[in-house]
Amino acid sequence: MIGISYTLFKNLNYNKYIYSALECEDMQLIQTNEVQETLDQLIGKELYLHLETTNGAYANHNNESVLTVNAYIRNGKVTPLSGKIMGSGPYRVGLKIELGWIYAEGLTHWEIDSEGRLLMAGHDAEGRLAVALQLSSSPFDV
Amino acid sequence: MDDHLLVIFPHPDDEAFGVSGTIAQHTKKGLPVTYICLTLGQMGRNMGNPPFATRESLSLIRQKELEDACAAVGIQDLRQFGFRDKTVEFEDEKFLADQFLAVIDEVKPTRIITFYPGYSVHPDHEATARAVVRAVGSMPEMDRPELLCVAFAKNSEADLGAPHVVTDISDVFEEKMNCIKAHRSQTQWLVDSVDKDPAMLAWVKNERFWRYPF
Numbered sequence: 001m002i003g004i005s006y007t008l009f010k011n012l013n014y015n016k017y018i019y020s021a022l023e024c025e026d027m028q029l030i031q032t033n034e035v036q037e038t039l040d041q042l043i044g045k046e047l048y049l050h051l052e053t054t055n056g057a058y059a060n061h062n063n064e065s066v067l068t069v070n071a072y073i074r075n076g077k078v079t080p081l082s083g084k085i086m087g088s089g090p091y092r093v094g095l096k097i098e099l100g101w102i103y104a105e106g107l108t109h110w111e112i113d114s115e116g117r118l119l120m121a122g123h124d125a126e127g128r129l130a131v132a133l134q135l136s137s138s139p140f141d142v
Numbered sequence: 143m144d145d146h147l148l149v150i151f152p153h154p155d156d157e158a159f160g161v162s163g164t165i166a167q168h169t170k171k172g173l174p175v176t177y178i179c180l181t182l183g184q185m186g187r188n189m190g191n192p193p194f195a196t197r198e199s200l201s202l203i204r205q206k207e208l209e210d211a212c213a214a215v216g217i218q219d220l221r222q223f224g225f226r227d228k229t230v231e232f233e234d235e236k237f238l239a240d241q242f243l244a245v246i247d248e249v250k251p252t253r254i255i256t257f258y259p260g261y262s263v264h265p266d267h268e269a270t271a272r273a274v275v276r277a278v279g280s281m282p283e284m285d286r287p288e289l290l291c292v293a294f295a296k297n298s299e300a301d302l303g304a305p306h307v308v309t310d311i312s313d314v315f316e317e318k319m320n321c322i323k324a325h326r327s328q329t330q331w332l333v334d335s336v337d338k339d340p341a342m343l344a345w346v347k348n349e350r351f352w353r354y355p356f
Contacts, residue, residue: 026193026194026195026196026199027189027192027193027196050197052185052197054185054187056187057228057263057264057265057266058263058264061263061295061296070185070228072185072228109193111196113196113198113199117198119196119197119198121189121193121196121197123189123191123193125191126188126191127188127189127190127191127192127193128187128188128189129187129188129189129197130187132197134197134198140198141198141201142226
């Protein structure tokens with residue numbers, strides 16, 4: 001049952017995503033002024049957060065001196081009080097929230113996707129995601 | 143009764159490297175294969191340079207790749223279970239095993255292929271393997287299908303000995319490569335290395351399995 005309903009749900013959104021994604025129209029190199037303008041518009045709003053960092057599930061398998069380190073929060077509910085993008089690339093983003101902070105370092109790419117969500121990510125030279133910070137006014141799919 | 147093969151893995155592409163030749167050989171004989179794929183590999187890292195995917199679009203890209211990969215090796219019965227990448231080990235193991243048992247009861251496989259618990263590196267692989275072993279182990283001994291496992295932890299051969307089954311898949315090499323290539327967001331590196339590296343080519347042409355000892 002889970003599989004069937006999930007598949008149907010995904011298929012509804014399928015064309016919209018797959019083609020834009022395969023045509024490499026998604027993420028652009030970060031332009032700090034544009035990201036800052038976007039962050040400014042999110043201040044004071046109740047948002048859903050996806051925050052992630054990863055060096056891959058096989059980090060230690062591939063190199064025993066490396067610790068496999070992955071963490072993510074999906075759909076944390078946050079209301080940013082202020083937010084800034086800093087650095088000269090890769091970039092850092094820090095968002096102040098009522099009782100603390102949201103922070104990500106190593107961001108290289110960004111986009112506002114077709115659902116109006118702010119997606120920021122840091123990719124290494126091989127195109128592998130190492131960090132992601134995403135904010136949305138509606139929950140991310142799980 | 144048809145000789146039905148049931149393949150159970152957590153991620154799209156888990157079937158490609160080590161099993162898709164065996165699958166293609168099976169479907170070429172006109173025999174049925176059911177593939178349970180637990181997640182969409184939503185947390186994969188390969189986004190491309192320049193990026194072709196985002197964390198949010200990756201699941202849909204990989205779902206299409208999975209369907210193409212199944213078509214490449216003749217799988218007509220793909221069951222997508224809708225779990226989330228990296229979370230399989232946090233699901234209730236009996237719940238997973240019961241879902242597998244329902245499919246086992248339905249398709250009555252003569253053989254099941256999954257990962258070898260303890261020797262499959264990724265936590266989702268391990269959790270899937272444990273739940274499959276639990277499911278099959280709960281069946282009366284005479285009803286159990288043969289359980290073949292893929293192991294690739296570094297200590298696999300040291301601990302388990304040589305693989306019990308080594309299958310030369312040269313006769314379906316093209317189908318296998320098409321399956322691997324279908325997962326193009328994940329496998330470009332492998333396709334490149336098969337072209338350049340004879341050791342990698344030999345690895346792709348032979349599929350290795352250990353029979354799980356109940």
